[in-house]
Amino acid sequence: MGIVLGDNRYGKAEVHLVRVDRAADRHALADVTVSVSLSGELADVHLRGDNRNVLTTDAQKNTVFAFAADGVGQIEEFGLRLARHFVASQPAIRRAVVRLTEQPWDRIEGDGGPAPHSFARNGTCLRTAQVCGTADGVEVGSGLTGLTLLNTTDSEFWGFARDRYTTLAETRDRVLATAVDARWRHRSADGDFGTSYRDVRRLLTTAFAETYSYSLQQTLYAMGERVLAAHPEIAEIRLSLPNKHHFLVDLSPHGIENADTVYYAADRPYGLIEGTVTRDDAAPSMMDW
Structure with missing residues (x-):
């Protein structure tokens, strides 16, 4: 050997x-x-x-x-x-x-x-x-990191697989928060990168706000789809979305009813949802993403 x-x-x-x-x-x-x-x-x-x-x-x-x-x-x-x-x-x-x-x-x-x-x-x-x-040439990618977004409602999570270790309760209304790490690949090394960046950031933000979410995976795809639909010069976009969990605080020991108003924002551990939204004719990338 x-x-x-x-x-x-x-x-x-x-x-x-x-x-x-x-x-x-x-x-x-x-x-x-x-x-x-x-x-x-x-x-x-x-x-x-x-x-x-x-x-x-x-x-x-x-x-x-x-x-x-x-x-x-x-x-x-x-x-x-x-x-x-x-x-x-x-x-x-x-x-x-x-x-x-x-x-x-x-x-x-x-x-x-x-x-x-x-x-x-x-x-x-x-x-x-x-x-x-x-x-042989160059390839250009743009991105952003740390874009923290939060919806106070219009998010559910239920119907998931269960095993003997599952304890998470289903919910029909939850706080959905994430810190977006997005990277997108341009088809060409020519272009107005500043204008493109500002609009992609806007589209990611508005897609997050306007998507009624049944899972963070669904939201991820909606964000990527909106970017590609508006920007034909972008070949693909890769998204990494940590689920910034917000847990309702039990205030009953203090004789207080918590009517979905006070949450504990946990920093770890957290769910991490990652995915690529791409065009079916996109060429393979040269880069180590």
Whole structure:
């Protein structure tokens, strides 16, 4: 039985940069974390310690900062620039994957209107992107994480399978809450990624609000279906929805009737519902989702 080197990659993780655009009196801010992963002809470094094909992770970090000096723009576009650079500039590198997370900041509203150079961190969710580049082309994915949504009603859960360990009671009315992690793959590397992102986020939110839910799985599909129906440029969307359980508190020991008003919001354990909504003609993905 032989022993061989399997799939491998390396890179610089979580390069955090903040770029201030001072081109006008009204400053702009970009707060982005970038992770780079490179793979290719790297067997020699693993098997013999030969580093001639290794672009140092320090150089990768410096590249991220240097490219940011020319502007960040939409994070998908920034990822495309980086992925194409690493593949084109390093003969041994066959594949570059760039993952990006953007922290949004809101301009502070003063008495006289928006402040020109003051910001408050926005905690609603993080914007994400992933770009995969090879010698044959590139693939672009967008996403978001931590979008917390809650319906106080219009959700049921009953008729589920039972075994000897089942204790959960059926319910015809419950609080349904989740923190959406969504990733969607574009058919092309060209497009208005900013406009697309804002509309996909809107569609995910409205689909959650407008779906009468009999399960979180049903809600997941409704959210993905709405995005694909409105955006033909998107090939697929992958959703991860933790079920943020809200349990009715028993106040009877205190002589108080709890008329479906006071809940305990449990953080763990939680149900985790995951799924992909895709087009039947979607090409296989190049990326490690």
